[in-house]
């Protein structure tokens with residue numbers, strides 16, 4: 081690979097993103113975690129607010145967990161932020177608040193895998209550690225003409241080894257960012273701008289007209305469909321919500337919802353527990369939310385609680401609902417004005 085041409089291209093053409101201009105491992109860490117599965121444009125405003133509020137690892141370690149979840153509401157994949165909080169606490173307790181600069185220490189922190197550790201080591205500390213993300217997989221699969229399925233770990237591992245051999249010949253800080261940026265700006269999934277690419281001369285896919293076929297990514301399993309009965313429960317002076325303890329969206333608030341066939345079944349179940357709920361409107365509103373691996377269809381009823389409550393229902397004032405961390409799936413449910 082003409083690494084020199086790649087690095088020169090990066091120096092001249094990269095976007096001036098604030099986290100790309102930094103060599104602070106803390107900044108690189110939070111930006112890389114936010115960028116996982118999330119577009120740069122979506123991340124930018126969150127990142128700026130986040131780094132102003134939590135400018136260093138000690139401040140992040142001291143964060144209130146619920147407030148932290150509210151700060152990242154809308155980014156999805158919330159487990160990454162719970163892990164980030166745990167990792168910050170560990171850096172404070174085990175490393176006196178000084179960000180580790182050894183790969184083995186980074187990889188032992190919650191939520192930091194091979195990619196993130198490689199990104200921090202190379203970008204912050206200029207050490208040759210491969211960071212293979214989706215963009216880099218695409219660039220290398222095409223450049224080298226590799227038609228192995230990149231959903232398979234063993235194939236990704238092979239590509240990671242090749243990437244490692246390249247970074248050892250490069251300026252690590254520039255190389256990692258250049259590969260990420262090339263994948264984002266030039267070697268895009270559809271209609272890559274090969275005429276502007278510094279790797280075009282030796283690109284296998286370009287010269288053999290196979291760009292559309294690479295990388296090979298086998299089809300993901302179909303998303304699982306969940307049909308929920310969702311209750312907006314008015315208490316007279318607030319609403320009942322619950323805090324999720326399921327792994328998906330753990331710690332986020334939601335309106336109580338039930339994996340049930342119909343509303344009558346739910347009402348009967350509640351009644352058996354001495355909880356009386358009266359529907360305000362018997363025609364539900366249907367909401368849909370698509371996650372990476374799940375689809376939620378939520379048949380949503382507005383109701384009044386006349387008697388009793390479940391242990392995990394928490395009363396929240398209507399005006400406070402906007403301030404609690406809530407998954408977008410439920411944030412999109414509109415509270416009707418007819419419910420006072």
Ligand code: SF4
Pocket residue numbers: 219222223266267268272273274277278279280283284285286291
């Ligand atoms: S020449 Fe085209 S396909 Fe090959 S690496 Fe560059 S942008 Fe990607």
